[in-house]
Amino acid sequence: MPADAGRASAATLFLIGYYEYFNLVGALNSSPWTAESFGGDPGKNASARKYVKHAAVNGALASGAGVLIGGTWWPLIGTAIAAAYTWWIYDKALRTAEVTQSVGFQSPSNRGWGMAGW
16 A cells, blocks of 8 residues: 555544544433533532543544454544543533533523523
């Protein structure tokens, strides 16, 4: 395989590892916004953290298989970067929820959905 084709394949594998990880997070968890909205509840906070861990382990296993099949580390590198970002953004959202004690979608300013009148 020419060097340019090999680099293109490695770049594609990196991107697949990165973006497919977020598909996995979407399948196992909701969103940082939801975590920030409900994470003030200790049980929901723990549940969100549990599913981030599930996504990280599942993503690492799938990417590890990609490394074995493809003979390159790029799938795992892409997944590792995505997992680190996911861990950081969810942790930030859940810590914010703990501080604000947010346990639902209601707005503390009473200008959210409750004011819609429907």
